[in-house]
Amino acid sequence: MGSLIEVEQQPDQQGFLWTRLDELVNWGRKNSLWPMPLGLSCCGIELMAMIGPKFDLARFGAEAARFSPRQADLMIVAGTLTWKMAEAARTIYDQMPDPKWVIAMGVCSSSGGMYDSYSVVQGIDMILPVDVYVPGCPPRPDAVIDAILKLQKKIERERPFAELFSGDNFDEGKGSERFVRAPNHGVPTTRSHELLEPEAKVPSEPA
Amino acid sequence: MASTTKVFEYNRGSLEGDDPLHGELMELNMGPQHPATHGVLRLRVMLDGETMREVEPDVGYLHRGKEKTCESLGWRKFFVHTDRLDYVQPLLNNCAYAFSLEKLAGLEVPERGQIIRVLLMELSRIGAHLIYLGTTAIDLGAVTMFFFTFKERETLYTLLDAYTGHRMNNTYIRIGGVYADVEDEVGREIGKWLEHFLTAVDEFESMLSGNRIWYDRNRDIGVISKELALAWSLNGPNLRGSGFDFDLRKQMPYSGYERYEFEVPVGTRGDCFDRYLVRVEEMRQSAKICRQALDLLQKTKGGEFLADDRRFVLPPKDKVKSSMEELIHQFKIVTDMALPQGEAYHGVESSKGELGFFVVSDGTSHPVRCHIRAPGLMNVQAIPVLMKDRLFSDTVSIIGSLDFVMGEVDR
């Protein structure tokens, strides 16, 4: 059993036992994603169609669409997010327990879409960390199901036990917080608000 | 010696002597994220026990600045934004905008174009009422209705996909007509679906209309008289449910509606149940209109579906590549299509009420003002009137039966 103990003490180096446990946990998580549909506008209708009879989302384990964030682990932001709604959306995201993932459905939530106006958030990744972006206006339900499958593959790559024992916090909040980008990918914009606050320089490291 | 017995204060609490059903007002916040508010609507409800004393709707959580966008984009490019107003009936919104622009331009849509528009508008109306039925029923607990109505909607989507290229938000209407003609096969499939659809509507009614729970949750809930409904600018099924017979398709017809035979259902009591019956019957009448439109399409085969005015209508692509004049027209329209000076308003009968675009032009390619008269805003406005002094569990029935879509309320 000596070799097994050695393996146990190095969890981040692909130890047999921990990776199997990782796989088990990831298998459980990815096959039982409970979506919390944040259906804001037109994409919400396609989201409902996806949960509906033809493109059945329940086949992928995402049957229990819970409208309470406390009971869900996947937030699908479907529709345009406005600045008035942004605070509510962030509060909902914060209420979700770990592990949680976010899918930005549609171009409005991915990047602001066709609305480059005074009231629309230019992409929900301004305020939330996003795992999968689904372009489309609205994306077909098949596209969103494809996104969920991609998210499942992404969940497979996670290392819950490795983190537990190495004491490191690889990605804060498990929602890939590391991918929150600077507005406009770090490129200086020509919007006047950037000029109003001279100390608010866009960070120089790539997002 | 001081006693060491631990003594507990008995907390009498504030409920003693409290009336079980009434007390001080409690403010409850419903939304903006809520499964039953049909979009991002926030309601601040002042509750007195279970009775709602005051309800204040808070809208604007989906305000995307569409009227401002129209001023910066220009007339042609705004068609794409009109789909997303009332996103359950995109083609109807397109048509409403096109009607206003055609009034401004003084353009006449050819007959076949009008027939195709009527077909698309009525199919959109059916789709919108199916969403109303599905979502209201699931909010009140009848989960199966959601799946039934969405199954019908899926077939409708497939048909629209085959014809327009996209399931929803099609943007298929152009100034002067529609983008392309209806093919025979698509027309046949639509006809087949309409026959099946009439049996489906009978099935919906058999599930709900005689259902004790549906009846109890909708009968005499959210009553509004016709005088009050007119004063509160309600139109459409909300007004007709109260017994007022006014339908823009009959009283102020447009796009050839006077050629079609259909009835306008009118309720009696002005409650949620009557509004439900009105909408279900409207679905049947819309199917009837679609049937007649398909027959007319058969008769006018080969007709023009786009007007011929080269100031506003793009020429056919093959002519563009061969003829200089058409190329110039194409260039001019795509970059800088100007509408004549003036103002116009055209209201269409949408599934929620009167939808209209008030367009003001100064002769350039960008509007001075494009105001969207959204029926949903008036429906939301009437929420406090319908909910006054009712029990809190009636919120869901009333919101569902008022049937608004936040895309057009907030624009």
Add this chain to the structure above:
Amino acid sequence: MSTLERVQAALAGREFTSSVSREGTLVLEVEPAAVWETVRRLRDMAGFDTNTFVTAIDRFPAEPRFELVWQFLSSAHADRVRVRARIDGTNPHVRTIIDLFPGTAFSERECWDMFGIRFDGHAGLKRLLMPQAYEHFPLRKDFPHQGIEPDRLYREWDRARRERPVNRDLPHTSEKH
């Protein structure tokens, strides 16, 4: 009786100029102070029983700056009428018509929100579509489409995002082990 005759009978003795818009609707131009009485007469004597919309047009830089438009529909006669009034740009205000048509409450709030036009007598005139703390009037012509400045909210988001330390290393590329 045509629309014009009915309206002239209802507004007998009052000043207004009438024209016809592109789609054939009768348009009346009145003084802002006379709007309430005009609307009352249209409702009670000419049979216009419902209001279609209340909106404003910013005619910047022409003065008077704002042009308010009310439109009414007569269900019995199936026709419409539009009433217009021009008001000044500095401190724009006009009397409300919610006592005649309660259904104009939200439209008037929207005019306040988008243009900054006050409606005297409208209790509860607050912003409808933008957050209450918003400081600008978006539909005015001198307001850019993309917005002048971010909301208070965006500034807070931006500051919090920049100040929060974010670990951007992927787990298996960290060099500690």
